[in-house]
Amino acid sequence: MKLLYNKILRGKILVKTGLHIGGNVDVIEIGGIDNPVIKNPMTEEPYIPGSSIKGKLRFLLEWKLGKIEPGGEVHKWCGDTECPICRIFGTSSNEETQIGPTRLIVRDAELTDCFKNKIKKGISLVEVKYENTINRIKATATPRPLERVIAGVEFNFELLYRVFDMGDRGKIDEDMFKYVLKGLRCLQQDTLGGSGSRGCGKIEFLDLVDENKNRIDLFDIKEEG
C-alpha cells in the first residue's frame, strides 16, 4: 500500500437559500437566538465545517448506490474492498489494513475574502428566520427563531482525494473519484445543513478546478453508472 498522489478540487460554495449549520449555544441571552449558525469563535465569521459537507456527500451517495443499512444506520464495513462508500469515506481502523485509509478529506469552508471584509466593516451575513409550529387544535403558532447565512454569501471550498496503490497502481481509486463528483452534483441538487425541507440550504459550486487548474463542470458528470 503506497500513497501515489493527491487529487485536489477547489472552488467556491455559493449560498442560494439561507444556510443553517448549527453551532454551539454556550449562553442564551434573554430574547437571544437559541439556534445560531456555527461561527469561528475568534472572528465571528460563519463557516461550513468540512465534516458537514463530507457527511452529506456520504448520505447522498449511500442512497444513490443503494448502500443504506436496513435500520437506516450509517453504512458499515461491508467486506468489499471495492465498495465506494467504505473506500472513499473510511471505516473503523480495524479494516484499514484491507482497504487503506479514508480517501476523502474535505476542508472547512471559510468565507471568501470579499465576505470576510464585509464582516470587518460590520455588515452582518446572517439573518433570523422564524419557523412556525402550528398547534393543530388551537391553531396557534409557536415561532422558533433560526439563524441562517444569507443568500449570496460565498465560501472557499477545497477537497483532497488520496490515490493509493493497492497493487493496482491506483487504478481503482482513480476510477472511484467519479463518485466524489457525482456526490457534489447530488449535493447541489439537494440541500446542505438544517431545515432543508423548509427551504434552507440550497447551494451551488462555482469555479471548480482540479490540481492542474482544469475546469470541472458538474453538469458534465453523468448521473448513472
Ligand SMILES: [Zn+2]
Ligand atoms: Zn461498504
